[in-house]
Amino acid sequence: MIRTGAEYRDSIRGTRDIYIDGEKVSDVTAHPSFRPIVDIRARIYDMQHEAAFRDVMTCEENGERNAVGNKLPRTQQDWWDKRRATDTVLNEVSGVVTRVGDETVGEMWSLYDGQDVLAEIDPAFARNIETHIHKVLREDPFHVSANTDPKGDRSKAPQDQDPDMLLHVVKETDAGIVVRGAKYETAAAYANQAFTKPTIANWGNAALSDYAVGFICDLNSPGLKFICRSGFAGKAPADYPLATRFDEVDTLVIFDNVLIPWENVLFYRHTKAATFIRATLHRYSAFAFVQRNLKVADMMIGAALFNARQTGLDKQQAVQEKLAELACYREMINAHLTAAITLAEPSPSGLLMPNQSLLYTGRYLACSQLHQMMHIARELCGGQICVTPNAATFEHPETKAFLEKYYSINDTWVADDRRRLLAFARDLLNSDYAGHRLTFQLFAQSPPFNHLAAVYRNFDWDGPLAFVKESAGLSDRVNGGAAGTPADSAVRQYFSGRDADDAARRAAE
Incomplete structure (x- = not known):
């Protein structure tokens, strides 16, 4: 059944070992680095219960209300519903959040398509993935993804260096497997569970490798330690309106002899299954990921066009051409998403996949052109996004009058609105948060070379x-x-x- 925000918060409070900026976090729901994004995830849960959003955010399955994002896609309408639900969330929170679950559960559907591969080594693994997919639908957990290991010296095989550089199984027990190593996971410190699987790396050439393992990890499990990067949320909200609300904290999750129950193991010592999941991992999840790029494009267009209209520059042909480039980028993403649904394809397990060639092509174009579009938006916003004083200076009694004079344009655009727009554009395009998001977009769903590899594998030559x-x-x-x-x-x-x-x-x- 769909959860409430309060139930979600309760599920992540407790005994987790979480560290950030040299301190141990006692309550992840209240710490200033995590509270804004936890509040957004809680808000998404609460939206599912509210009359204004209930029909968009949920669907009925076997007499129960479940989240649309977790629903197995079997028809084109399922994909239109998922797209509409995501747009509704992003509009309601007034920003872009990526790691909130709907973009990650699709990775499990890819493994669902590979049940025959799992059954080769143990039919129980195929049953486990089906069980967990329906468990996610029923219990509505905050489900994230674990991919990237520290890797260490990539010129060496994992067996030839510290074996913990890649997550691996250290022993089997009657209760399950015991794993060691580490994974980088966005949102892990405040999520419920993670689909944990091999990275793009040489985990060994043997047919049966202890590094070729995939499982569902309960993030409240004993033996886990969460070491987080510094957050952006502690900055002044007036000066960093995006960073302070939408920072999704990345975490190095340490697995120190963590027990994974057998019912949570999806494949183990099976390099063929590991290769399959790496090749098809984003078969579904890429759609939700690319949809976020569409909203980022809208944000760049809005910031740039407001800035151009403030000073009347939108009447100039050169400015209109740059705005049109942003519009073409936006509509290119929109076209690929729309066509991927319209020309969707049946999957091996009977689900409906977005058209794979069109989806992966759209992802590559959206990511590979993002930095160019950000630069165009910077040009259209002008140099003031990098030289404007902060909000406190606008309010200081000895500087306020000067800033009101020089930042007011007309009766419509007074200094305060001008400052707010410039702060928004700076945080979107120029801040530490902006740089982080650009890098995140390049690697969140694998690096650019792998984007093209996916296009190569799915285009019919x-x-x-x-x-x-x-x-x-x-x-x-x-x-x-x-x-x-x-x-x-x-x-x-x-x-x-x-x-x-x-x-x-x-x-x-």
């Missing part, structure tokens, strides 16, 4: 080969492949279906 074979008159000895890419085939099927509908309607008339 047969269509262009077949077309050129025919156009160039190549002999049958040349294997041109099948006619059309998956997207092409889906387009033809979609429009042929519409033609049939049109024909039926005309006949009826």
Whole structure:
């Protein structure tokens, strides 16, 4: 059943060993570095119960109300519902949050598609993944992802250095496996559980490797230690309106001989399963991730256009061209998301995947062009985003009059609104938080080279080969492949279906 914000807060209070800025955190829900983002996650839970959001945020499954984000996608409408629910959340909190669960549960659906791979080594593993997917739907936990290990010296195999550089199994017991090592996990310190799996690394060439392990980790388990990076939330809210509300704290989670019950083990000593999950990990989750890029694009457009309109520069053709570039970037993301749903594909387990070629192409374009779009937005906002004094200086009795004079533009744009907009733009584009988010976007769903690898694996090259074979008159000895890419085939099927509908309607008339 859907949880409340209070139930969520209660679930993460307790005996966790959490450290940040050289101090041990006694209550993660109250600490200033964590409280803003915990409050947002609690707000999302509470939205599910409120009449204004209930029908958007939840769905009925077997007579119970469950979160739309956790629902297994089986139809196009499921994906439209998920997209609408995410937009509703981002609009309600007035910003972008990425690691809140809906973008991570999809990684488990990828493993659900690989149940035959899991069953090769132990049918219980296939049953475990199905059990956990439905458990997430029923219990509505805050579910995050654990991927990246410290890795150590990458020129060496993990067996040739400190073995803890990659998470690994140290022993088996009747109760489960015992693991050691460490993982970087965004939001782990204030989440409930993590889908923990191998990183993109050489965990060994043996068919049965202790590094090839995947499991669900209860983040209240004994033996876990959470060592967090410094947060951005402690800054002055008036000067950093995004950093102080939306910082999602990254954590080095230490696994010090942590017991993972057998029912939580999804694969173990199975390099084929590890390879499969790495190759298909973002089959579903990339959609929610790219959707956040769309909202970031909206924020850049809004900040840049407000700044241009304040001084009348939006009338200049050069400014309009730069605004149009931002609009093209935004609509490129929108088009890929929309087409990925419209041309969705069945998965091996009977779920409905966003069109893989279009989704991964959209992700690559959204991430690879983000830094360029941020620079265009900086240009349109002007140099004042890096030279404007802070809010306290605007209020100081000896400087207030001067700043009101020089920052007021007209009766519509007075100094306080001008300062607020510049602070927003600075935090979005120029601050430590802005730099962190840019880096996060580049690596949160794997590094850029892997984005292109996913495109390469999912684009059907047969269509262009077949077309050129025919156009160039190549002999049958040349294997041109099948006619059309998956997207092409889906387009033809979609429009042929519409033609049939049109024909039926005309006949009826």
